[in-house]
Amino acid sequence: MKQQTARAAIDSKQIKKLDEHIIEIVSDSGEGAQTAGQMFATIMAKSGNSVWTVEIIPAEIEPPARTPAGASGNRIRAGSFPITNAGDGADLVIGFNEQVLQGGKWENRYKPGCIVLLESMWATHRDPEIASAYSSVVNTLREEGYRLYEVPMEAECSKYIPDPRKGKNMFVVGLLCNIYGRDLQLARTEIENKFGQKKAALIKPNLDLLQAGYDWAEQNLEFKFEVPPYGETQPLVVANGNIAVALGVVASGMEICAMYPITPATSASHYLSEIFDQVGGHVHQAEDEIAACAFAIGASYAGKCAVTITSGPGMALKTELMALSVMAEIPLVLVNVQRGGPSTGLPTKVEQGDLLATIFGTPGDAPKIVMAPATIEDCFYSIITARKIAETFRTLVVVLSDANLATGQQAFPRPKITREWAAPPVDQSPVPAGKDPLDWDPKTGLSQRFIPGQPGGMYTLTGLAHDRKGHVAYVAGINQEGCHYRSLKLAAFQKTLKPPKVFGEPSGDLLIVGWGSTKGAIEEAVSRVRKDGLSVSAMHLTFLQPMASGIKQIMQKFKKVMTVEINYSDTLEDELIDEDNRRYANLAWLLRARYLIDVDCWSNVHGQPIKPGSIEQMIREQLK
């Protein structure tokens, strides 16, 4: 009887229309959930949805199988409106085993009661412990109200391939294409592109698996969804933040990237290594982070600006060279793809904990320019801008990306390429007599850089305190003079900045201030509460050092100002924490110190992007 009802439900299934859906695919490492996720996200994007993806990466390459912390996979948020962040809990989860699913549940990645499609082979596993662990999780999930469907992935896939572990992911893509009504032809093209000519023999079995998954869902599931296209017809580029950074390096005209492997920054250099030689560029993998930075500085000194790409621990090692770049006025772009800290911290997870270390981390006074991309698109343009600023102001520019941007995928308008992005050729003309290598302009602190090879420009650059000729300072007052001009350069740069825009009304009860990758989540949360009539606005800062004029005036128009950040801060809920000892989130410290406004903060270090739902809930509590 029950079976008959199910059959009837399947036969008469209706397509449910949705604005957005969040899909998560998790497996053991090596089972291909990441590939499946990327492929399905591309299919969704190519069929017109706005998409944001997040990689789920375990800390090890092949962690023990069937463990909650070993989950590897991908999360796709697809919608009919512009998606700017990873969103809240997943609506549909596909698990290759019940343990990896547990991990996501414990991290609150799933909406309570969401649809779960789970590989069923474990139910009859010969190891009784595995079989019982499986049935225990299945029972719990059902009791908790999840809509759980057991899928015989292994059994279905072994009809087509000898080792189903290597093919389940394509079966899953087929499942999803059926559930979301996606054209299988798009998936076929993706498979053909993926395996290409090199692995042509693999195309046929994978196409079979795709079809099998599609058919299985058609015959066995009683639901189907439609997420209508967003209607974007202009040309777009879908990339993650690290790819965007690498393309930004190419577009900026830079020719040398010096790096040392570090998660989550390295994939930018992987992609760059693949393409850079086509434009005469080179990725130099140095023996350590310090050498990478020194190499980049040496290259910058002798010609066009170079870039070094790293993450927090790597930036810590480069500190002394960062100060040298500032002190000796050598242009340098440093990209820090932030990860969880302190120390080795959470290498594969997101955090925004390096802001203060970047601004203040160099001993002595080393005024540098610090900027933070907020979107994948920003990752591209920020590098072009950073290169320009570094060369114009003869200084260090740090671009603070993070793991959320680095591995998240988002579509953005295809950039219109312009020659102005790139640096002009290196000046090798003779230096006029009487010009000094540090001819500081009294108003701006700016001076013309001499590049080796320029006749008449010979001087010795030094990290010691030096005068206008680059001579080591032995006279009191010279260090003051140098520090003065280097600081003035920041002021001169600050005058070129536009005040940030306010998202929402220009005044109200609460202003949320953010920086970096949290922009999409913050603005989504603010939009939701504004719909309910709450008087909340948001402001996002791109330049953190120096900050644009007008920020104070914006903040003063709100009854309360608070930052939302992914880094650690104390809360007053702890017995010992009070106004005298509370430690604030990075940006909150900065705003409080600069503007003398009582800026509050809400931040955490769960190693996950902040969900718009969590911000929304926090805002509602604030305004209760």
Place this chain on the structure above:
Amino acid sequence: MTIKEKTSLFGLSSQCVLKVDDDYKTLEDYQGRISRWCPGCGDNGILTAAQRLCRDEQLPPEKCVFVSGIGCAARFPHYMNTYGFHGLHGRALPTAQGVKFRRPDLHVFVNMGDGDCCSIGTAHWIHAIRSNMKLVVMMHDNNIYGLTKNQASPTTPIGRKTNTTPRGAWLKALNPLTVTLGITNASFVAQVVEWLPELLYDVIRQAFHHNGLAFIRILQRCPHFTPDVFSNLLSDPKKLLMLEHENGIKLSDTMAKLYQTRQQHDPSNLHRAREIAEADDLVPIGILYKNESVPRYEQLTKPKQKPTWEQRETLLNNAFDRFGINIDARAAAGNI
């Protein structure tokens, strides 16, 4: 030099009158600021040798870059009238690599002390040797930290009292020659002393003409803290083992009389070079190893293309296509 045309001169053929070119550079042209090293410092001799090299090779001063780290030796670039990069302690080599990589047309020299090279910069020393970029690397080895005032360095002799080892240095000194000769891709390893200026010059000159990274350990007296560490070598010339070869250094007759411990050593013989470097009793002088055929990093990584903006545009367009959606609309939107 050119021969000046003159119709007559008192008793001389006009062919014999030489005039120096207007742009001929003299030693003074390479002299930078006045050195502030202590009187009697061995660094002065090294400086003179470098200036003489530039003069003899008539190197355009703007085409030379002297890169250094931190320490007494690292003040070197300030005393040259060329481009100079007085950077950070230990980091001279990766900085110099960056300069050379960016600008193969420049002559890049590196000056480091023993602490700079063999202590704080050790990782760079190993990997720079392995990269084998065309650099002349001078390691001024005075067996001590001088500028920070008398602390034991990796090459300080065992038992020597310093400010950080008041009861004597604990460890046996590190041997920079055996280390360097043990590194894959080492292509030029020499040792010389600053108090034999002709040999010093000759080795630096050969290093300059070497097609790869030339590493020269220069034993250098510090009149302040280690005036005596090399006194046995000065008082007993037999302690210096002169490595002679047609592809290495050749002693003048006078020198040969003075320095009687001599050996024919073919610098292409790496095995023998390692044996010589290993010996504790004698201090080898000359070129221990030379191999012109070791590939250079800048050759191996040389981009196939000379960068042009058009290539960048093509590359970006290809990438935007690869990651693109609605590619067909791009022309209409003016994106291509």
